[in-house]
Amino acid sequence: MHCGIDGNEANVEHKVGVSWYVYKLLQQFAKTASKDDSYTIFLREKPRKDMPNESEYFHYAVIPGRTAWSQLFLPLALYIQHRDIDVFFSPAHYAPRFCPVPIVVTLHDLSYFYYPNDFLKSDLLKLEHWTRYSVKRAAHVIVVSETTKKDAITQYDLCDKNITVIPNGFEPPNLKLIISHATTPYFVYVGTLQPRKNLETLLYAFADIHARYPKYTLRIVGKKGWMFDHVFCIVESLKLTDCVLFTGYVEEKEKYSIIANATALMLPGLYEGFGLPMLEAFYARVPVIAAYAGALPEIGEDMVVYANPIDHIDLSEKMIDVIEHGNIEARIASAYNLVKKYTWERTAKEIHTVLKNASKH
Structure with missing residues (x-):
């Protein structure tokens, strides 16, 4: 052939x-x-x-x-x-x-x-x-x-x-994941900035989190795609400019370091055909909070904390569960093993x- x-x-x-x-x-x-x-x-x-x-x-x-x-x-x-x-x-x-x-x-x-x-x-x-x-x-x-x-x-x-x-x-990164235990805890989103990634709902949910847990920040990792200006407007209107960090595109080593030290990876997208960042978080043994939409439940199975993608209150409640309870070690271990089949x-x-x-x- x-x-x-x-x-x-x-x-x-x-x-x-x-x-x-x-x-x-x-x-x-x-x-x-x-x-x-x-x-x-x-x-x-x-x-x-x-x-x-x-x-x-x-x-x-x-x-x-x-x-x-x-x-x-x-x-x-x-x-x-x-x-x-x-x-x-x-x-x-x-x-x-x-x-x-x-x-x-x-x-x-x-x-x-x-x-x-x-x-x-x-x-x-x-x-x-x-x-x-x-x-x-x-x-x-x-x-x-x-x-x-x-x-x-x-x-x-x-x-x-x-x-x-x-x-x-999925290919595990050829590097050692360094857990820094940062004094400023954060949630992280990884992906291109575009409308269907549903960053609006994430930002409104994070506003609730920041009001209750002022130490927490949100890192948005990914390059600008299209129709993204409103995302920055929402950050300003919610007065979150000091606690939402837009990193832009980062190289693989830095991306994995950011994921590995996060409280949880956020995947609020309205539709995903697969959801590769989920596997990256699984490998780093980091909890994933994802929208119950598209292929995310199929790929994440029962290893993920799911939320309604159009309900920021539901999303913030799931984030609170991870912050306050975090007793999901067994789920994280199973998720790590799940990665091996890909x-x-x-x-x-x-x-x-x-x-x-x-x-x-």
Whole structure:
């Protein structure tokens, strides 16, 4: 099998979410590439230094063109220059508009169907129309959770046999987690600043917490995404500017240190297709308070303290429970063991099987 892959999401400086998904898969495919299973990774720009090294059976093809790349430049390259590809893998929703070989596409979440107002109009247009043609064109669809599978079948009228659930992997950080026992306790949110992450509810809940426990602070870790200005306005209106810290994007080592020393990780999102920060907190043996929404209950199972994502009082009450009681050692230990079933090696192997089968169509 000679597989082509859209690797652009991984070829960025600051990796988050889907970027890590693609990057970790490329690392695995680079390790296992062989005469029988070779890979060509298609990029708009030359690979960054941190991308997996090329080898005889794993190499990059740079196809210039920023606008309409997947719609025009990539399809032309596949038809003219790379006719030896047996199957094409699009790991982030958007497949080539035209492709001479079977396509496999990964869907990470379908939040845009349920919360369309939480997206910029230009992004929503792409998500709605480009994802639809990608799914309809695909020989097989991969989803990262049963929740996303259910939504994909409902929204795209897919046959069950043409869709496979393959969860994200998790790789423990190659560093020692340092527990500093900071004198200023804090809750932490990790993720991009965007509307469906529901930071408004978190901020109102934290305002209640800070009024009752003045020592506590809130750290919001993640880069600015879109439609986030109101978040800063809420912080000011609630007079929380001195106790809510926006760190922006941080490197992996700093992120894990922040999580490891938190009272709890907060995941209040209205819809998550998977919820990778949950596994990061599990590994760090830190409690997780999450919205009972999307795939979070599926991934977190009974290891998580759940709250109503549209009720800030319920959320603050769950935070109080963790502060005052904190007797969840058994739950934390079970959560730590749960992480072990999620590996990128397993994810890559299962995706490889799907790709292999699709290449025979």
